[in-house]
Amino acid sequence: MQSVKRNYMNWEQLLSLRRQGDKNKRLRNEQDDTRLGFDVDYDRIIFSSAFRSLQDKTQVIPLSKTDFVHTRLTHSLEVSVVGRSLGRIAGKKIIEKYPYLKEVYGYAFNDIGAIVAAAALAHDIGNPPFGHSGEKAIGEYFKTGNGLRFKNVITEVEYQDIIDFEGNANGFRLLTQDRAGVSGGLRLSYATLGAFMKYPKESLPKKPTKHICDKKFGFFQSEKQNFKEVAEDLGLPSRSNNESISYGRHPLTFLVEAADDICYTIIDFEDGINLGLISEDYALEYLIKLVKGTINTKKYNSLVFMEDRLSYLRALAINTLIQDAVSIFIENEESILNGTFEVSLMDKSAYKAQIEDIISLSVQKIYQSQEVVEKEIAGYSIISDILDVYIGALMGKKNDNTSNYHKLILRTLPGVYQQTNTSIYEILLNTCCYVASLSDSAAVHIHNKIKGRQL
Numbered sequence: 329m330q331s332v333k334r335n336y337m338n339w340e341q342l343l344s345l346r347r348q349g350d351k352n353k354r355l356r357n358e359q360d361d362t363r364l365g366f367d368v369d370y371d372r373i374i375f376s377s378a379f380r381s382l383q384d385k386t387q388v389i390p391l392s393k394t395d396f397v398h399t400r401l402t403h404s405l406e407v408s409v410v411g412r413s414l415g416r417i418a419g420k421k422i423i424e425k426y427p428y429l430k431e432v433y434g435y436a437f438n439d440i441g442a443i444v445a446a447a448a449l450a451h452d453i454g455n456p457p458f459g460h461s462g463e464k465a466i467g468e469y470f471k472t473g474n475g476l477r478f479k480n481v482i483t484e485v486e487y488q489d490i491i492d493f494e495g496n497a498n499g500f501r502l503l504t505q506d507r508a509g510v511s512g513g514l515r516l517s518y519a520t521l522g523a524f525m526k527y528p529k530e531s532l533p534k535k536p537t538k539h540i541c542d543k544k545f546g547f548f549q550s551e552k553q554n555f556k557e558v559a560e561d562l563g564l565p566s567r568s569n570n571e572s573i574s575y576g577r578h579p580l581t582f583l584v585e586a587a588d589d590i591c592y593t594i595i596d597f598e599d600g601i602n603l604g605l606i607s608e609d610y611a612l613e614y615l616i617k618l619v620k621g622t623i624n625t626k627k628y629n630s631l632v633f634m635e636d637r638l639s640y641l642r643a644l645a646i647n648t649l650i651q652d653a654v655s656i657f658i659e660n661e662e663s664i665l666n667g668t669f670e671v672s673l674m675d676k677s678a679y680k681a682q683i684e685d686i687i688s689l690s691v692q693k694i695y696q697s698q699e700v701v702e703k704e705i706a707g708y709s710i711i712s713d714i715l716d717v718y719i720g721a722l723m724g725k726k727n728d729n730t731s732n733y734h735k736l737i738l739r740t741l742p743g744v745y746q747q748t749n750t751s752i753y754e755i756l757l758n759t760c761c762y763v764a765s766l767s768d769s770a771a772v773h774i775h776n777k778i779k780g781r782q783l
Contacts, residue, residue, distance in 0.1 A: 337665045339426055340433055341563040342578060343443070344519050348504065348512030348554070357434030366442035369520040370408075373450045376514060378502045379404070382452060384767035386459040388596050388694055398599055400452045406595060408449040410646060411587035415444030417654045418583060422661075440580065446516070447523035447584045454499030456764035457771045458707030465711040466493040466760050474716050478756060485572075486753040488531040489548045490760055496526050497548050498764050504554045507744060522562045522578035525555070526585060529567070529574035539670045541567065541577050548757060565667045576667035579657075586653040586673040593674075594645050597686050598638060600694040608634050612641060614689060618682040619644040652677050710775040711763055717778050718759050722748055726755060737778070 345354035345365045359365055373379055382401035398406075419440030422429070429435040456462030469475045471491040479487055489497070503521065504513040516524075527546040535542050547555040552573060559575045568574040597614075600606040615638075616623065622644055631637045656673045663669040677683060694700065718741060721734035726748040730738075738746060745762040748755060766774065 337563050337565065337576070337579065337667075339422060339429055340435075341561075342519065342522065342580070343429075343433075343435055343439065344517065344522075344562055346518045346561055347515045348557075349515065354517075355433070356439070359434070364439065364442060365517050366439055366446060366520060369446040369514075369516045370442065370449060372514045372516065373446060373453070373503075376453075376502075378453050378765065379450070381765060381767050381770075382455075384769050385452075385455060385457055386462075386768055387592075388459070388599050388700070398595060400455060403591060403595070404449055404452050407451060407584075407587045407591045408445045410590055410650060411448030411584055412441045412445035413650050414441075414583045414587055414653060414657075415580065416441035417650070418657050421654070421658050425661075443517075443519050443523050444580050444583045444587070446520045447580065448587045450499060450503060450520075450524055451526075451584060451588055452495065452499070454497065454502055454764060455495035456493075456498075456711070457766050457768045458704060458711070460495075461704040461707050462711060462764070463493050463495055465708040466715065466763060467491045468708070469712045469715045470756075473712055475719070475756070478752065482751075482753045482756070483549075485530060485532045486549050486757075488534065489545075489753075490756055492531055492534070492545070493760055493764070494527075494531070494544055494546075495764070496544060496546050497531075497551070498761055500525065500547050500555065501551050501761065504551060504558075518558050518561050519578075519580075521558050522564065523580035523584050525558070525578060526581055528555070528559060528564060528577060530572055532572060536574075539567075540672055541574070550754060550757060567667070577664075579661070579664045582657060582664060582669070582673050583653070586649075586657075589672065589674045590646055590649045590653070593683055593686055593690075594642055594649075596694060597690050598642055600690060601638060603694075605693045605697055606689065608638075611689075612637060614682070614686050615641040615645055618679055618686070619648055622648060649674070649677070649679065649683075652679060707768075707771075710771050713778065714763055714766075714771065714774055715759060718745075718762065719756065722746070722755050722759060723752075726752075740774075740777075 343356070345356060345359070354365060382404055383399055385400040387398040387400050387403045416437055419437035422440060423435065423437045456466060458465070467490065470478065470487070502513065503516055503524065506512065525546050527544040528541060529545050530547060530549065530552065531545040556573060562578060564575040564578060566574070567576055597606070597611065601608060601611045619641060628637065628640060631640060653673045656676045657664070660669050674680070674683060717737055721730070721737040724730040724734045725738065741762065745758050747758065763771070
């Protein structure tokens, strides 16, 4: 069992406005309230090309042709809205408990709402096409496919990075990676980056404890130093006594995670109803169980159309779970600050049984539906083929053995991904990140091109 160090985090440090490359400390009471640093974070994320690509990435149904099914982009916007509410309500309680945050430093409860909203907006920014199966498809290429040949030419932890390719780690890379002429990526505040960092550890050791921090990993080896700098500036407690890096979570990460949990539980369920995968009567019964304490029966019975009944129950359900999540957060603030709170907020929910019932039905009727399964199978083939072609071309260039075909392939690759004067690990990871940057439709289009199906 991993030995874990315990020490308290403090809010004034956790709410750091510092950005990568700053020489001087940014003080909250010197900020322009009309454009606060945390608001700048939100703006930079929403105007980024990586965020825009989410409009054509799978949330539940890959390559859906209907206009009411959520994409990663609409999901991220909704998670951000829920996160802002969670942050503001919790922020009000935190400022009341620690008045010095306002009196000495100038922080307001809306600041915490803005941090959670920005981190929630970015929470899926590193996810590949075709949903979570896209992550698995990238990993499988290196674990059992043609990428297995690289296992013995990179380090064990580098290999783990790519066989367990992680959207959260890719998100941190997108937000912080230096490029020619652009240092620090989007240069977000460390508070927002901290709240974004869901699993503050590297890929090995894998799941060393049952703590929520250790469920997955949060950065690739290429971003190890950046990650360490952010974690130490925020005062996140170290959870490792060996060479690997592992930290306690930023407390606001729990609110970002809760916002995501609330949205995918309720809104994925709503998508399943709208698609006809779950019958209305069956579905509404599940939602009513969740909101039976707050439902206005007279109002509900007056709603004629299914869409209106569903919308009403969805709003009640989300509000119910927001209030519940904040209560859990405030009740457990001390253990969250010392790193001993080991589960997600919704794992402690008073509505856990109802949530599990909804998720169980969603898994059965939506996530394992024939349409989803068939498109995920296609996604595996598409991602594997794209990786194979581009890695072949890049390794040919690195080894000065480029065929004419490889030269043509490289001309289709954005310049930022063409670098070969680096390590094999960086070339492989860069290619994975390129594939992860593709929208569902772009991946299909490129696959058709390389297979000669489209001119």
